Amino acid sequence: MKPDTPIAVLTGDLVASTALSRDQISVAFSALRDCAELQARWQGAPLHFTRHRGDGWQVVLAQPKYALRSALAFRAALRAKSGTLDTYIGAAEGQRPATLHPDLNYETEAVFVASGTALDWAKSNEDAVRMEFNPHGPLNAAFILADRISRDWTQPQAAAIAPFLAPVHVPTATDVADRLGKSRQAVSKALDAARYPALLQALTSLETGRETEHAGQDA
Numbered sequence: 001m002k003p004d005t006p007i008a009v010l011t012g013d014l015v016a017s018t019a020l021s022r023d024q025i026s027v028a029f030s031a032l033r034d035c036a037e038l039q040a041r042w043q044g045a046p047l048h049f050t051r052h053r054g055d056g057w058q059v060v061l062a063q064p065k066y067a068l069r070s071a072l073a074f075r076a077a078l079r080a081k082s083g084t085l086d087t088y089i090g091a092a093e094g095q096r097p098a099t100l101h102p103d104l105n106y107e108t109e110a111v112f113v114a115s116g117t118a119l120d121w122a123k124s125n126e127d128a129v130r131m132e133f134n135p136h137g138p139l140n141a142a143f144i145l146a147d148r149i150s151r152d153w154t155q156p157q158a159a160a161i162a163p164f165l166a167p168v169h170v171p172t173a174t175d176v177a178d179r180l181g182k183s184r185q186a187v188s189k190a191l192d193a194a195r196y197p198a199l200l201q202a203l204t205s206l207e208t209g210r211e212t213e214h215a216g217q218d219a
């Protein structure tokens with residue numbers, strides 16, 4: 001990534017982390033780290049997954065249009081491990097710093113601060129919303145609605161939807177069924193229950209709109 005190009009930053013914190021055992025926290029961070037490594041294939045760049053502020057975490061996205069898709073993927077990764085695991089997420093978009101440190105705890109640029117502020121908003125509203133985008137506006141509305149839908153994912157639904165959240169090299173239902181040891185019909189049923197068809201249309205529409213917006217800015 002070149003300096004001054006747009007990036008997105010996600011800053012997260014495990015929900016009710018003080019009630020989780022050390023093993024549960026270890027499982028959660030392993031799932032988040034593995035998800036970040038998988039997402040590097042979408043982004044075309046590492047996410048620099050960093051443990052942040054105790055039981056928090058932070059990543060940087062080279063393709064900011066995928067911010068909401070990325071947030072949903074992180075939630076799915078946690079829920080696929082345990083239906084009790086979840087994360088608050090704050091997101092923001094801004095300019096990439098001239099030098100990006102592999103440990104994001106060293107980053108203090110505006111986009112990192114804005115993402116942390118969005119996380120604080122998500123944690124301050126008595127769990128009514130767990131995912132927010134800074135600044136408030138149309139994209140934040142999408143985050144709030146997607147948060148409400150994905151908050152209801154069960155462990156089987158999250159395990160089914162997680163592979164399909166990739167925007168490229170999307171597997172078939174048969175591939176996922178074989179991987180999960182389930183029938184194809186069970187996977188399709190889980191995807192419908194997780195509201196995957198509507199989420200996919202919304203994400204595709206949002207991302208196409210962001211591409212058009214950035215193309216207009218660059219013209």
